[in-house]
Amino acid sequence: MASVAYKKQVSRIVLISGDSDFVPAAKLARREGVDFTLDPMHASIKSDLHEHIDGKRTVFPKPLSKKQSNTNDNNM
Template sequence: MRIGLDIAALSEAGLVNQIIMISGDSDFVPAAKHARRSGIDFILDPMWARAADSLNEHVDGVRECVARRSENDPLHVGNIDL
């Protein structure tokens, strides 16, 4: 709930012009709707999971910013020998 209040406060104050939400939970639908009504570009990154259909309806776009795993990236956590 706290992050929803933060989204609403940032939107109302005009402190941001874009929010990227890393989640797919439908609990964020009210926050996304409020931000969009305030003119904020609301992007969703569900991190390879399936986002709730109700949340997909209330965002400006869905974008996966991080590739799942790159076989040729030596710095990817999956490729580091510990």
């Protein structure tokens, strides 16, 4: 991520993770003018990572819990 941000090879990075290990990369990308979007796949994210993103978006719908799935099966 750092390399493509420095070289201005991308205008947007979408990170599919919520791991705060990516904070330095997010900070660097934003400092270089890259739009940094996060998709945590419905997981919670650390506040230090949330502080360094431009947006948060989840592409896939949240999977049903077993209880919700059983309820839907019984309604058919």
